[in-house]
Amino acid sequence: MSAEPIIALFPEASFGAALNCVGIAQALRERGGRPVFICHPGFTGVFAEYGFQEYHLPAGDQSRENADDYWQRFIQTHLPNFRKDAWEQLDTYVAPTWDAIVNTVETVEDALSDLLSMIQPDAILLDNVIMFPAVARANCPWVRVVSCAETELPDANVPPYLSGLRPESTTDRKRFERTYEKAVRSAHKRYNRFRKKRGLEPLAPAIFLEPSPDLNLLLAPSAVRYHRKLPLCEPQFVYLEGCVRNETKFDFPHLKRSDTPLVYMSFGSLGAIDTGIITRMLNVFSSIQAQFLVNVGGFLESYGNVPDNVLLGSWFPQPSVVAECDLFIHHGGNNSFCEALYFGVPSLLLPYCWDGFDNAQRAEATGTGRWLDRNNWSEAELQGIVESMLASKDMKARLASISTTMQAAPGPVKSADAIMSMLARNQDAVPVG
Known part of the structure; x- marks a missing residue:
């Protein structure tokens, strides 16, 4: 291992x-590592903005605009x-x-293998829901990051x-597992065939990514973790208290009702x-004594x-933004949920x-947020929930x-320490001579 170990981070093609x-x-950079990023088409420049070197998988006809x-x-x-x-959704969305x-795995495999051969990383960090055989065959330790739930x-x-189920839903659990396995069976068989061609063992039904034998990082804060029947033990498995990045400060605008609570929605x-649902929500916001910041992505022109x-x-x-908010309305992405918890902000999911x-189920079960059905709500219901959450002293105290x-145990710091410790253990384990 070099004095400045190279860690290649390979996140899936999602901003979370x-x-x-x-x-x-x-x-990692603060601890003397040299983190570099492998980018899917459409993410060129995302990591460079934070000062990191990027290596790009060939875009072919997938330029950033085409990928978007x-x-x-x-x-x-x-x-x-x-x-x-x-x-x-299992048959109509999850399976497709x-x-x-x-x-994607099949398409980028050769290019990814070539990139890793060129980078020669000391470790690879994979934040994805599926294994890329090139990662497992790269002759260096790899880290699995569980940044979903x-x-x-x-x-x-x-x-x-x-599933969105609660742990005690035993009957529904078995039925969901059977339905899920059937829905993804075709994709899973095809994936296992590809793994075999690349020299990897097949995975059990409905499983697309195995735990790393080296290190696994879970972004599950202690407040919302499950009590597992089979505990995940260190040093192979490390729980993080979320993983919130350092970000540029935001100059908050002066809005009407600026002396009222601040709500962020993304x-x-x-x-x-889905501009339709956002438009409905904006109509409700106009009647609430609060100020709202709303992320609408590339669809600003859709709103009048x-x-x-x-x-x-x-x-x-x-x-x-979340650090200054009184309520965070979001879609239940794990990053958003963890950021809300990290800054002590209630979540409306x-x-x-x-x-x-x-x-969303876990937020309800742990008293850290509310789950609202995305489509079946009235304007009065949404207004009532927002106002009650803004007024809830019990939820705020919790x-x-x-x-x-x-905040006493920042996830990025713990993850970097775990990765550097793993590299040191592996180096010590290498026979001399």
């Missing part, structure tokens, strides 16, 4: 994973599915998404991944495409008469897919205690 990895990379257009078309096609519950993910790692006491880069207590933006430095259902615990 990408920005989570930025936080880890910032801490592809995912916008994908989400636009599936918007009707986001009005379904977790069960109903796994097909697309397996396609903790449900991604199965256990008898943990609800099934993507449904992520993909959820912003914006209430005077609302500021729309195509991007906000989210951690800096309106999930539309993937682990958003799992996080979240303040959680925030103190999380």
Whole structure:
């Protein structure tokens, strides 16, 4: 291992994973590591903005604009599915998404292998939901980052991944697991065939990513963790109190009702495409004594008469904004949920897919937020929930205690320490001579 170990971070093509990895990379850099990023098409420049070197998977016809257009078309096609519950989405959204993910693995494998041969990393950090065989065959330790809900790692006491179920839902659990396995069977068989061609062992049904034998990082704060039947023990498994990156400060605007509570709303880069639901919510916000910052992604032009207590933006430095908020309305992405907990801010979750259902269930169960069905609400109901959450002293006190615990043990710092310790252990284990 070199004096300045090279850690190649390879997040999936989503801003949640990408920005989570930025936080880890910032801490690695402070500890003398040399973090570099491997970028999917569409993410060129994202990591360079934070001062990190980027290595780009070949775009082919997938320029950044084309990649953005592809995912916008994908989400636009599936918007009707986001009005379904977790069960109903298995065949219509989850299965096609796994097909697309397996396609990505097959498409980039050779290029990824070439990049890793060129970089010669001392370790690879994979923040994804699927294994890329090139990572496992790169002749260096690799780290799995579980930046989705903790449900991604199965256990008898943990609800099934993507189900939104509570742990005690035994009958529903078994039925969901059977339905999920059947829905993803075709993609899983194809993936296992590809693994075999690349020299990897097949995975169990419905499993697309094995734990790392070296190190696994879970972004599951202690306040919302499950009590597992089979504990995940250090040093192979390390729990983090979230993983919040350092971000630029945000100059807050002077809005009408600026002496009232501040609410931030973001449904992520993909959820912003659902302009219909956001328009409905803006109409409700106009009647609430609060000020609202709303992330609408690349769809600013879709909104006409914006209430005077609302500021729309195509991007906000989210951690800096959440830190100043009194309520965070979001889609249940794990990064957003962890950031809300880290800063002691209540979450109102309106999930539309993937682990958003799992996080919404966990927020309700732990008293750290509320789950509102994304489509079945009235204006009076939404207004009442927002106002009651802003007024809740009990929830604020609980979240303040959680925030103190999380900020005393920052996730990026713990993750960087765990990675550097893993590298040191592996170096000590190498035979001399």
